[in-house]
Amino acid sequence: MGRRHGGMLAALVAMVLLGVAGGGVLTARGGGTASAPPLTWPVGPAPEAVPAAEGPWVASWSAAVTPPLGEGDLELLLENHSVRNVVFASVGGDAVRVELSNRHGEGPLLLSRATVALAEDGGPAALPGTMRELSFRGASPVRVPAGREVWSDPVELEVPDGAGLLVTFHLSGVPRTGTYHRWAMQTGFVAPGDHAAEESGAAFLPAGVGGDGDGRRTTDSWWFLSGMQVRDETAGGAVVVLGDSLTDGVTSTPGANRRWTDRLAGRLRAEPGAPRLSVLNAALSGNRLLRDASPARPFEGDRGLDRLAADVPEAAGAGTLIVQLGINDIRRDPGGGDAGELVAGLRELAGRARAAGLAVVGATLAPCGGSRLWTVRHEEVRQRVNAGIRAGGVFDAVLDLDRALRDPRRPDRLLPAFDSGDHLHPNDAGYAAMAAALDLSVLGEGAARPL
Known part of the structure; x- marks a missing residue:
């Protein structure tokens, strides 16, 4: 790939230096006890890791994470419970x-305990023979200090391109404030006790929404999981999309992987000659470019200008950043x-990304006439921002989502065939149109030219 972003995540180094012993027996509020043997991370410099851009590891899935809101006391809900997250690999490999x-x-x-397995179907069952237990610098229990993230040791597992995976944790100690991605658009599963290594998934069923009275429940969020890498000698790197609810895919069909980023990954896998x-x-639904989330809506995240370091992972081998922000x-x-402030903010974000070695593709702001809060004044600002993006000097290439999604007869609105019904978010067909609008050649070469 033209410009791959090297270097291992600083969070990994910080974790191995700052992790400390955790021990004793934790009384699980959900009933019973969960053993947590002492775990001490090695003292001294972390061993040198091979950056993904220079070695075989590439990020295959990721999620931007935030604090939750209104989920109740996590210690009561999740301690001594197993959480089974369902994710999908955009590219596969022979280890994870x-x-x-x-x-x-x-x-x-x-x-x-933590495990990973190939998913058998859309439920909590693992494909027989694929369950792998995860360790962390050789230990199976792990203590992650507040504010930190940590990578597991690699495990051998043949992961096909586009495969579903189950990442399951048994939580023996949970902070009152958690870490999650709110809109997974994928059903996850929670069950009391340690069922992390269970292949059948039977302990997670039946799991009615909101729980069935015995601690089993489903969740629409990804919990305590922010990334997955695969080992693949043939992958050329990664494309990262920094966006809001249009990229989060909040009106796509749940469990079907029909966000526009999923469709883009499908194009890259299927089209002849694609890198x-x-x-x-x-993405974070509700995210803004210039303003942080309000205290009442922490799940909308820090402003996009400040999310580059946290949510565009160095270890991914990322070479291209696509920016889809500004409408909120x-x-x-x-x-x-102020249209001028927004264009200046997009230019600053693109400059920061280039300084990190990334080529930057910027999306025009999609039409949303007729949606809640939208006025003639809002539309005037949107048009001026789009004019600034198209004029050049902001991004290396322009992905014109406005042109891809608008109704030619009413260009301030989504084409009815692409409208989810709220006049703001696309439906599955609209998300497919967004993915189809990107010229794949700019991803392979990082060239500074318009689409």
């Missing part, structure tokens, strides 16, 4: 490792905001 995240925890996160690249979704800055401002 995952990243645990306690980035927003107010205290340590303790896992007595072999993974696609990483770093306009919508949330009663006056529509």
Whole structure:
């Protein structure tokens, strides 16, 4: 790939230096006890790791994570429970490792067991013979300090391109404030006790939404999981998409992987001559370019300008960043905001990304006339921002989502065939149109030319 981003995540180095012993027997509020043997990380410099851009590891899946809101007391809900996250590999490989995240925890996160397996179907069952137990620098229990993230040791597992995987944790100690991605658009599973290594998934069923009275429940979020890498000598790197709800895919069909980033990954796998690249979704619904989330909505995350370091992982071998941000800055401002400030913010974000070695593709702002909060003034600002993006000097290439999604007869609105019904978010067909609008050649070469 033209510009791959080397270097291993600083979070890994910080974790191995700052991790400390955790021990004793934790009384699990969900009933029973969970043993947490002492675990001490080695003291001294971390061993040198091979950057993904220079070695065989490439990020295949990722999620931007935030603090939760309104999920109740996590210690009561999740301690001494197993959480089975369902994720999908945009590219496959012959080994896998995952990243645990306690980035927003107010205290340590303790896992007595963690596993990864290929998913048999859309439920909690693993494909027989694929369950692998995960270790962390050789130990199976792990203590992740508050504010930290940690990669597991690699395990051998043949992961096909586009395969579903189950990443399961038994949580023996949970901070009151958790770390999650709110809109997974994928059903996950929670069950009391340690069922992390169970292939059948029977302990997670039946699991009615909201729970069935015995601690089993489903979840629409990914918990304590922020990344997955695969070992693949043939992958050329990764494309990272920094976006809002349009990239989060909140109106796509749940469990069907029909976000526009999923469709883009499918194109890269299927089209002749396409570069072999993974696609990483770093979206947060409600995210803004210039303003942090309000305290009432922490799951919308820090402003996009400040998310580059946290949500565009160095270890991914990332070579191209796609920026799809700005519409919420306009919508949330009663006056529509300042088009000049937004264009300047996009230019600054692109400059920071280039300084990190990334080529940058920027998306025009999609139409949303008729949606809640939208006015003539908002539309005027959107048009000026799009004009600034198309004029050049902001991004290396432009992905024109406005042109791909608009109704030619009413260009301030989504084409009805692409409208989910709220006049803001696309439906599955609209997400497919977004992916189809990208010229794949700019990903392979990182060239500075318009699409």
